[in-house]
């Protein structure tokens with residue numbers, strides 16, 4: 001119920017549609033009752049042989065039919081619109097949220113499940129609002145109205161009929177309780193299936209190359225099985241509820257035929273009243289038989305809404321703060337930074353300083369935390385303790401967007417959007433013109449190969465840039481960085497996917513890019529960082545050596561060993 005209230009509060013702006021629908025439902029309920037009244041008069045007119053009453057009944061029926069037709073049309077239209085608007089609003093909110101979710105959250109959660117919340121769960125809520133909500137309001141309303149009318153017709157018969165109803169209604173409520181939990185489990189398992197499907201598509205190359213189709217299928221089957229189990233459990237609970245509700249629905253008719261028939265035969269109830277009674281009883285018993293279905297739909301929709309809300313409630317990065325660098329020489333400073341993704345710490349008390357305009361290289365074994373340092377600089381993760389100062393301000397004081405506009409990041413595995421090469425480069429600086437884009441591509445040694453593509457700069461690169469080679473993608477990412485022209489450059493192995501020749505070209509380009517900028521570059525191939533002003537060697541969460549290429553070679557420590565190994569491999 002709490003979720004339902006929250007849902008209605010969220011949809012405040014579409015309330016007129018809901019109010020219109022409620023009015024229609026009220027009219028429908030009244031019209032239903034008047035059908036019983038007309039039926040009563042009609043049957044009595046027939047048994048009494050009054051043509052005049054029969055004519056009046058005919059006119060009334062016509063009026064009710066016309067009114068009902070119009071009202072049902074308007075109600076369906078209003079609720080249909082209400083559902084669509086609500087669906088669109090939730091989707092919009094969820095998509096906006098997705099763009100604002102912290103990287104730390106996205107890296108720990110599967111995108112398939114997030115997509116399932118945006119699609120399956122939103123659909124559940126939309127369908128409930130457009131279809132399932134009406135009976136939940138209409139049935140109780142018309143049942144109460146019918147009950148009052150039944151009391152007016154004959155209170156003894158009504159009392160006999162309804163004495164069983166509360167017991168039956170309580171049974172239905174009790175049985176419906178576990179349905180919410182089962183619905184939630186089903187929705188969660190559908191989210192998991194979505195994640196699996198996405199993995200199989202994204203990893204289709206690996207699946208085939210490693211021949212792990214059967215393993216993937218098995219894994220998929222286990223997820224399908226779990227979802228099937230949840231679905232079956234939900235089905236069992238719903239079946240039980242339906243069965244009980246039939247019992248609940250038919251019992252009053254049994255009593256009505258027995259006791260009502262006796263009253264009619266003994267002349268204490270007219271035939272018309274008995275007809276009306278049976279008709280009205282439908283409005284009491286129908287809800288009891290039909291409601292379980294709609295209660296089930298309600299629970300599934302609320303479980304879905306709960307999953308959407310969970311997504312919307314994830315805390316976002318704070319906005320606002322300092323927008324300009326302080327006037328000092330230090331570009332970047334880590335002071336006693338400790339950090340770990342989970343329980344264990346990756347960095348303990350990490351401290352270093354980088355002056356403006358310096359080129360600093362980060363070197364270290366795979367998994368030592370080099371890329372993580374970039375994630376800390378860009379604020380995708382926050383340190384557990386210690387502080388990071390960038391351009392003279394503590395990270396927490398910066399407006400994150402403003403800060404990131406001053407940083408160009410070329411990641412290890414650059415992502416390209418499935419659009420044109422031109423657009424992919426233009427993300428570096430929105431609004432850049434064709435000449436600026438071409439200049440950036442030339443600087444990144446990408447211009448030549450771009451011109452060789454079927455449509456040049458307008459060639460579409462495919463999902464994640466799948467129609468380009470690794471080195472081509474990397475050069476487009478570098479062109480992006482050129483275009484952005486930010487004062488702090490973070491290069492995470494920018495030339496790792498290039499051959500010697502292309503690497504040489506890009507290396508020259510990068511050196512041009514690094515001029516009068518502060519650069520942090522991660523490199524495995526040590527030959528590419530010989531010219532760095534300073535090299536920081538990272539191992540097991542600490543800086544173990546620092547200095548220029550020559551200084552570090554003289555130390556004959558970790559760097560020396562790494563360098564010797566690479567020389568031997570190359571030679």
Ligand SMILES: Nc1ncnc2c1ncn2[C@@H]1O[C@H](COP(=O)(O)OP(=O)(O)OP(=O)(O)O)[C@@H](O)[C@H]1O
Nearest residue numbers: 107341342346365366367368369370371372373412
């Ligand atoms: N999102 C994450 N969640 C949990 N652990 C992570 C995450 N990203 C990285 N790690 C772990 O943190 C450690 C450091 O990873 P990082 O990517 O910083 O290494 P790296 O030095 O850049 O390695 P490489 O040279 O192979 O790129 C690794 O042990 C890795 O498993």
Ligand SMILES: [Mg+2]
Nearest residue numbers: 370371412492
């Ligand atoms: Mg890395």
